Amino acid sequence: MIETGTVQPHAEKKLSTTSATFGMLRKELIENLGVKRAKAFLLRYGWNTGAENAREVLKNPGPIKEMLEKAGDLHLQSGQIRKLVSERSVKLDPEGNIEEIYAVGKWEGSFEVDEHLKHHGRSPQPVCHTLVGFSSGYVSTILGRPVYLKEVTCRGMGDAECTFEMKMEEDWKEHEMLEEIAMYKESRMIDELNYTYEQLLEQKNYIERVSSFHDNLTIKVADGATLDVILQTIYEALEVPVTLEDLNFYGTKVVGLGKDEHQLYQEDFRKAVLQTKSGKKRYASFTKTFSVKGKHHRRLAAPIIVQGQVIGYVSFIFPDEEADVSTERMFIQRAAGAIALCFLNEKSSFEALENMKGYFFQQLLLKQYDSPSDVIYRGYYMGVDLNEPFHIATLKCTSDSQDTEGIEFLDNVTQAVARFLEMQNYRILTTVHEGDILLLLPKTEEMKDKLKHILKHLRLHHQFVDFRFGLSSENTDVSTMEESVEESQIALRIGDGPIAAFEETSIVGSLINSKNMSAIRRLAKKELKPIFELKEQKRDELLKTLYIFLVNGGNLQQSTADLSLSMSGLMYRISRLEELLDKDLRNPISAYELLLMLDSLKILGDIKFE
Structure with a gap:
């Protein structure tokens, strides 16, 4: 029978293992405890290993610097690294006690990096926890004061090499490092649980x-x-x-x-x-x-x-x-x-109500109602008080890349506007009428701001569409609503900017209102009747010539340039116009009246000049 045993049965035993075996242990720790707790375990394991090696060295003490130098040899002997390169400065007091220590260096061939990459791949943080703990524990035990290493770069993160920095505990100020130092404190499993x-x-x-x-x-x-x-x-x-x-x-x-x-x-x-x-x-x-x-x-x-x-x-x-x-x-x-x-939940009922409101608005525009009192009552049901002043706004949608005239697009925009204002508790009537979106807006001091907010809202959803509002003057009579619509469209034609108000148009535009539109149109067409009775091409040619000549104040040279006509051609047309209208175009009063009529018809949209 063969028996084996130790010479010193109660002495500390040193165990040896392969890097692959330690790598498997390390893998299990990370997978079962998580990265943070596994790191704390490995730091403490390294610390205890380093501290135990330092206690062995202290059994035969020598100068501090010599004892510190042995840390590198012990690292190499353990097989944890292939090579250590470091620079260290140590400051001692007159009695030989440590006052300050600082070191930087690098490890080559760290076994922890190789095992981590094998099992987990690249890490977002340094992985040489055992090496860091070993050095920290060894130096702290030799000096009798807490000293800690921090790994600065690591091959496990994809860096070219593993480098470290060493300071005394009180010299570390970074929050991240202070958290790492706290990991060295032992915690019981029951506390963790x-x-x-x-x-x-x-x-x-x-x-x-x-x-x-x-x-x-x-x-x-x-x-x-x-x-x-x-x-x-x-x-x-x-x-x-x-x-x-x-x-x-x-x-x-x-x-x-x-x-x-x-x-x-x-x-x-x-x-x-x-x-x-x-x-x-x-x-x-x-x-x-x-x-x-x-x-x-x-x-x-x-x-x-x-x-x-x-x-x-x-x-x-x-x-x-x-x-x-x-x-x-x-x-x-x-x-x-x-x-x-x-x-x-509200969407279906909201859309149904909006369709009813749109149909009601169409009836108002076409005057399909029995009596004003019936209109007022139905307006109350729709959430709009038609006894109060209101404006009509025309919303014009244009785009180079989208079809903005299709009924589906116009309906979507109409619903978006109504929903947007509903969220602000501002109830309106909306409808699509003759290719334009019309809004009946109860009077409010913040009318322009509301229209600006609507435009901003629409542009968020339709970045390639240009939206403009034409706003009528204030109205109090639903029976003249059609004229308010015309005012809003006039404002769009002659106004500038995203919101064109009828009341802010040119002097001629401001003179035209819902009460005199028809009269102005009849008067202008009566005075210009001989021209309007001509064939379309000749009519448009003479109307444009008359307008340009009057706008230029009878200046022949400027008129020929604007019309691209010869002087004889212009003189012929002027003669023909004077003959048709039975007026002297050089007479200031006649010229002013004719220009006013042409401007009015242009604003009303009855004539257009290319």
């Missing part, structure tokens, strides 16, 4: 709260709750002010804030979300939940998406601009979903 349990319990409670919140909103929507009720429910459940914004980030509804407070936060929000860092304006559209930090508050916002389109935003308001909003994300996403369902 308790921590994990607490985290799971906290997460469970959070999920249950979110689920209860979601269920409550779903029940409200299923019961047909209005948007105001949904917003109030959100506020009461979370005790966080909630607002609803349109696509231009203008607040349409708010719960939990006073008017002045809401206005302050709204301006703060719009400045933060619609400006770049350089201060330039930008037009933003968000399809995911986002957080904005303003000067006076912090806001968490989520898009409201209906049938694949963002129609607005819901926001949670936090007066503390440093507030942590991460735990509110799941709540606001469910709030946005409930609000979207609320809008979707």
Whole structure:
């Protein structure tokens, strides 16, 4: 019988293993504990190994610098690296105690890198945890003071080499390194399990709260709750002010804030979300939940998406601009979903109502009604008080790349405008009439601003379409609505800019109104009747010649240049015009009257000059 044993049965034993075996152990640690806890384990394992080697060296102590030099030899003997290159500076006090130590260096052939790449591939962080722990434990034990290494670059991250930096604990200031130093403190498994349990319990409670919140909103929507009720429910459940914004980030509804407070936060929000860092304006559209930090508050916002389109935003308001909003994300996403369902529930009835309103508007334009009182009553039902002053706006849509005359496009734009203004509690009548979109707009002091917001809203969805509004003067009589339509179209023809108001047109335009349009048209056509009775080509030729000649104040040279005519050709036409009209075109009074008539017909759209 053969027996084997140790000479010193109770002495510390040194075990040897292959790098592949250690690599498998390392792999299991990472997969079972996670990267962070596995790193902490390997750092402590390396520290204890280094500290034990240092205690062996201290049994036969020598000068500090000589004992520190042995760390490299021990590294090489263990097979952890192939080569060590380092530079170290040590400052001692007169009694030989350490005052300061600093070192930089690199490891070549780190076994940890090879094993990590084999099992896990490239890492976003350094991976030589055992080497770092070994050196930190060894030096700290030799000096009797805590010293720590930090791996700066690592082949495991794709760097060319593994480099490190060493300092005393008090010299490390970086937050990331201070967190790593804390990993060296031992923690019991029971503490880890308790921590994990607490985290799971906290997460469970959070999920249950979110689920209860979601269920409550779903029940409200299923019961047909209005948007105001949904917003109030959100506020009461979370005790966080909630607002609803349109696509231009203008607040349409708010719960939990006073008017002045809401206005302050709204301006703060719009400045933060619609400006770049350089201060330039930008037009933003968000399809995911986002957080904005303003000067006076912090806001968490989520898009409201209906049938694949963002129609607005819901926001949670936090007066503390440093507030942590991460735990509110799941709540606001469910709030946005409930609000979207609320809008979707309203969509069918909304579209049906808008179709009724459009048909009613058409009847008003065609005067297909029994009596004014009937019109007023039906207007009340549609949400518009026709006893009050109103404007008619014509929305013109043009594009070089899109068909803007198709009924489907016009209907989509009409619905978008109506929905946008509905969110702002501003009820209007809309319809498509003779290829144009018409809007009946109850009078408001903010008329121009509302039209600007509509244009901005439309441009977000139709970037290659040009939209312009023509706005009539104020009207109080539904029986003259057709003339208001004509005013808005005149404003479009002769006005400039995206919003052309009839009252802001030229002097001639401002003289024409719904009460005298017909009279002016009849008078002008009567005076110019001999020309209008000619064949189309000759008529247009003489009307253009007359207009150019009068605009140029009878200047023959300028008129021939503008008309590309010879002098004899121009003189012939002028003679022919004087003969037809029985007027002297050089007579200032006659010339002024004729020019006024031509301008009027041009504004009314009865004549056009190429």
